[in-house]
Amino acid sequence: MGRGLRIATIRGIEIKVHPSFLLALLWVTYYWGIAPDNGLLGVLFGVFILTAIFVCVVGHELAHSFVALRYGLTVHDITLLPIGGVARIEQVPMTPRREATVALAGPILNLIVAAGLLPLVLAIALASGVRDAYGFLLLIQGIDGASFVIHLWIANLMLAAFNLLPAFPMDGGRIFRALLTGVSNRVLATRVAVFLGQFLALALIVAGFYTRDVALPLVSIFIMLAAFVESRMIYVEAALRSLPVGQFALWDSGGVSPDSPLSHAVLGGPRDLAVTDGGVVVGMLWRDEVLARLHQGNSLRVADVMDRDVTAMDVDSSVYDVHRRMLATGRTAIPIVEGGLYRGIFTSDRLVHVHRYLQERFGTRDRYRGLIEALGLIGR
DSSP, rough: OOEEEEEETTTTEEEOOOGGGGHHHHIHHHHHITTOOOOHHHHHHHHHHHHHHHHHHHHHHHHHHHHHHHHTTTEEEEEEETEEEEEEEEOOOOOOOHHHHHHHHHHHHHHHHHHHHHHHHHHHHHTTTSSSSSHHHHHHHHHHHHHHHHHHHHHHHHHHHHTTTTSSHHHHHHHHHHHHHHTTTTTHHHHHHHHHHHHHHHHHHHHHHHHHTHHHHHHHHHHHHHHHHHHHHHHHHHHTTBGGGGGOOOEOOSSOOOOOGGGGTTTTOOOEEEEEETTTEEEEEEHHHHHGGGGGGGGBBBHHHHHHOOOOTTSOOOOOHHHHHHHHHOOOOOEETTTEEEEHHHHHHHHHHHHHHHHHHSSSSSSSHHHHHHHSSOOO
16 A cells, blocks of 8 residues: 555655545546536536545544554555545554554544534525435535535545444454454454455445445455455464564574674674673674774774664564564664573574465465464364
């Protein structure tokens, strides 16, 4: 979802429009201009409504994003698609309460907007003498201010209602998973929410077939793909949590002493090295820093260049936790200790070996089924 045309930046969050958004413009041109024979005026009115609705969609995603920022998560961007918006929020495990709060923020904003528009909708209905649903439907057929307000009100109600369905990838699915996690585990809760999402997608396909609405199958495809990606991420996360980092670390004889000349640090080739004193990690020597300072000759010691702000991790730590630490620090390596003493180093290159291990362990033809089986989610 990283591709798209940037149209704004709010609190450091880029708002982008995906190229496929052109499909929405084509639909508006047909629905408001060509089909009812409203001409250019109908097209412009449809574009105006579409813009207003997608402003509400951006507000929905920003509500998620602002709550996520409050919890210290990173929000990469928001991308507008023909069927809605997607906020790319840092994927880290949250407490069930926090996950539910982030998910609930979007629908709440839409309900607030709908509540704010309700008095205006009622005033329009009274002024127009509307007494039943049929009269209400006639109102929204026009291309005037009344039709615009009613469309915007309905759109916000639908955004809230649809997103609160208890199925992935909707917000309701995340809320539902948060509730299930409280009495079960995250993987099983995700599996149930994903199943409901797939069921909803199939229901939309059937509904689209009977109503001849091509938009419903498109929405169902998005739901199925998003549900699959989410479930796969959770399964892989669970697998990485089960793997001790000591199984994949590069075992070392003892790192480099802080009193050694800097030139000794490249005897085996330039690389990231742990700096140890009496077996205890006291810092890291980063490859790029070493290469940048080598021209100063033997006048520099390792202690003059090393990074002292380093936290080692235990051999029994999971690959997942170690990788999260690396991402948080922006570093490509982290020292591994056992009983407080240095034993080796885990680098970003080792993730390739982790990936190969998972492929070999769970098979290449149907690796994800094997992974699910290994996690005890389905029978063998």
